[in-house]
Amino acid sequence: MIYFSIDLEFWYNSPLLKKTIYKEYPDYMEETVDFLLKKLKNTNNKATFFVLGSVCEKYPKLIRKIALHGHEIAFHSYDHKLLNNKDKDEYYKECLYWKNEIERVSGKKVYGHRAPAWSYTNWLYDVLEKCDFKYDSSKNELRFHKAFKENKYNIKEYIVRNFGFGYFSIPFAGSIFFRIIPYFILRFIIKYNEKKFKNVIIYTHPWEFFDSSWIKSFKLPVFFKLYNFSFIKNNRKKLNKLLLDFKTESFYK
Ligand SMILES: [Zn+2]
Numbered sequence: 001m002i003y004f005s006i007d008l009e010f011w012y013n014s015p016l017l018k019k020t021i022y023k024e025y026p027d028y029m030e031e032t033v034d035f036l037l038k039k040l041k042n043t044n045n046k047a048t049f050f051v052l053g054s055v056c057e058k059y060p061k062l063i064r065k066i067a068l069h070g071h072e073i074a075f076h077s078y079d080h081k082l083l084n085n086k087d088k089d090e091y092y093k094e095c096l097y098w099k100n101e102i103e104r105v106s107g108k109k110v111y112g113h114r115a116p117a118w119s120y121t122n123w124l125y126d127v128l129e130k131c132d133f134k135y136d137s138s139k140n141e142l143r144f145h146k147a148f149k150e151n152k153y154n155i156k157e158y159i160v161r162n163f164g165f166g167y168f169s170i171p172f173a174g175s176i177f178f179r180i181i182p183y184f185i186l187r188f189i190i191k192y193n194e195k196k197f198k199n200v201i202i203y204t205h206p207w208e209f210f211d212s213s214w215i216k217s218f219k220l221p222v223f224f225k226l227y228n229f230s231f232i233k234n235n236r237k238k239l240n241k242l243l244l245d246f247k248t249e250s251f252y253k
Contacts, residue, residue, distance in 0.1 A: 001199040002190065003158065004047040004248035005137065006036060007114065008055050008066075011207035013080035015117050016224045025218050029055065032206035033062055035236070037069050043243035047071050048250040050114040050137075051106075053078030053098035060105045067106040072250035074112030075099050075133075082119035088127060095131045111252045114138050129153045135251060137201065141169065158251060160201045163189045174203035179231035183238050187245060202242070208235050 010029065012022035040047055049066050051073055056063050067073050077083075078094050086094075099110050113128055115121075115138035128136055135156035151157060162169035171177040172189050181189075193200045212233050215225075242248075 002194065002246045002248045003199060003201045003251055004040075004045065004243075005114070005201060005203045005251070006047055006049050007076055007203060007205050008033070008049045008051045009076060009080050009116075009205060010052075010055065011205070011210070011228065013052065013054075013116075014224065014228060015080075015082055016227060017221070022218075022220070026214070028210055028214055029059055029206060030062055032209050033066065035209055036206070037066065037071075039239060039243055040071070040248075041069065043240075045243050045246075045248040046250045047248060048074050048112060048252070050074045050076035050112070051102055052076050052080055053094070053101065054080075056098070056102050056105055063102065063106050067108045072112065072252055073102060073106045073108050073110055074114065074137075074251070075102060075110050076114050077116045080116040082117060083115050083121045083124060084119050088123040091124075092127045092130060095127055095133075099131055099133075111135060112137065125151045125153055125155055128155055137251065140171075158199075158201055160203060161193055161197055163193060173201055175205070175208070176227055176230065178202070178204065179208065179235050179238070183241050186238075186242070190242075190246065202248070204239075208232055209239070 010027045049071055051063060063073065075095065075098065078098050083091060103110050111134040113133045113136045115124060118138060118140045120138045124138065133155060135158060137158040137160065139157060140160045141162045160173050162171045164170055172181055172186060178186065190200050207228065210232055215229055
């Protein structure tokens with residue numbers, strides 16, 4: 001089983017960018033979502049869209065459109081600020097309000113949650129339980145995540161896996177790692193991990209499918225450009241190959 005997930009956030013929501021001036025640049029949200037919907041439709045695949053409250057606020061019709069295409073709608077916080085910088089009560093109110101709002105706008109029930117930028121915290125599952133989420137995909141197979149306490153609720157966990165063992169494990173499932181690894185190696189890793197773990201989670205973002213000409217005029221810090229926009233030129237082709245080679249699903253059907 002290959003779970004294909006898209007974190008539906010603006011490119012300037014990255015924790016690497018501190019200034020809000022970047023919001024003045026275009027977000028190309030509609031263009032990229034249309035591209036993704038078309039690709040998924042043509043290859044007969046399904047995906048889960050982890051939606052930011054602020055994206056739903058700006059593009060309600062787009063969220064409805066994604067739902068009408070038969071994809072799952074899940075929640076990815078309101079503003080993509082790291083959970084370590086929020087308190088439990090604040091995040092509870094945010095989840096409660098925006099989960100309802102996204103359900104109203106999309107016409108679909110929201111079951112899933114993913115924290116912004118893997119910012120998993122010890123209190124997260126208390127909030128998810130109170131807000132009636134059925135599953136969470138906030139954990140990455142990173143060492144620091146193993147230090148957190150066990151989930152005592154009946155909330156299913158979908159952990160994003162790496163490839164390899166212990167210190168030799170390499171991330172492959174999303175962002176720059178997915179973009180940088182040649183496709184034939186990615187395909188091997190996905191097949192290998194699917195056998196080993198029974199499922200593989202792939203995650204991506206709308207901005208990873210930008211046309212490189214769109215961002216030429218953006219004045220951004222070099223490290224940000226490297227991390228977020230390098231290797232995007234071939235990413236549309238890579239996604240196409242992936243969607244043709246594998247059958248992808250949403251987490252919750
Ligand atoms: Zn995100």
